[in-house]
Amino acid sequence: MSETKVEAKLYPIGVIRSAIQTLAQAPKQGPEGAPDAWLEVNESVAEGLDGLAKGDELILLTWLHRANRDVLKVHPRSDPQRRLTGVFATRSPDRPNPIGIHPVTIREIQENRLRIGPIEVIDGTPVIDIKPLNC
Amino acid sequence: MSETKVEAKLYPIGVIRSAIQTLAQAPKQGPEGAPDAWLEVNESVAEGLDGLAKGDELILLTWLHRANRDVLKVHPRSDPQRRLTGVFATRSPDRPNPIGIHPVTIREIQENRLRIGPIEVIDGTPVIDIKPLNC
Numbered sequence: 001m002s003e004t005k006v007e008a009k010l011y012p013i014g015v016i017r018s019a020i021q022t023l024a025q026a027p028k029q030g031p032e033g034a035p036d037a038w039l040e041v042n043e044s045v046a047e048g049l050d051g052l053a054k055g056d057e058l059i060l061l062t063w064l065h066r067a068n069r070d071v072l073k074v075h076p077r078s079d080p081q082r083r084l085t086g087v088f089a090t091r092s093p094d095r096p097n098p099i100g101i102h103p104v105t106i107r108e109i110q111e112n113r114l115r116i117g118p119i120e121v122i123d124g125t126p127v128i129d130i131k132p133l134n135c
Numbered sequence: 136m137s138e139t140k141v142e143a144k145l146y147p148i149g150v151i152r153s154a155i156q157t158l159a160q161a162p163k164q165g166p167e168g169a170p171d172a173w174l175e176v177n178e179s180v181a182e183g184l185d186g187l188a189k190g191d192e193l194i195l196l197t198w199l200h201r202a203n204r205d206v207l208k209v210h211p212r213s214d215p216q217r218r219l220t221g222v223f224a225t226r227s228p229d230r231p232n233p234i235g236i237h238p239v240t241i242r243e244i245q246e247n248r249l250r251i252g253p254i255e256v257i258d259g260t261p262v263i264d265i266k267p268l269n270c
Contacts, residue, residue: 051224089186
């Protein structure tokens, strides 16, 4: 069982630059009225973008840096009428490893900056991976 | 830009117990002939499973602990005939933050052990998050 005790370090590969400045402004999911945003990819890993093009559909993984990692039960969608539920049965950002999954489309590419959307995270959210939706 | 330098530590929430013992035995993606496996969730976070049921469709996030994190370009699907492509335009496990995304179905639940599949990762792969596919 030693593998379950391994710690792994994540290094952000970029950051989201968005008009959404506060958690209160952020929709719960991208398709619920979220805007487009810029994804600024670090120069050190920009070579990894080769092959991406305008119109591509991606899955972005983000690090939800404002989340509470000690929470194991929540009211789904912050609705107190809904019973407390395990975080692994919800999309709550509060969870042991607060990774966000976001299906987005590339609107535009300017060197290591990608205009993408829709995306509901706040300005300054670290991005940890980019994957093609289909492969 | 300070957010892009933040380091984040992941703590595995469980581990995959699979008949796949070596990378050579592993299919590239779950639907390509992968077996079912057991997901053993750590007791410390098992409360987070409350609300999950047999038949639910999930997205599992794993830490691909054998991956090479220094690779930025690969031949897609390890095919030398295909031109070198940025890792962010591929599903290669080799990438700066080697996180695997796996759509799976719950076949059975035994307390903190979930029988899930299909899943292509090797025995001992750490699991870092569980999310419902729909919410």
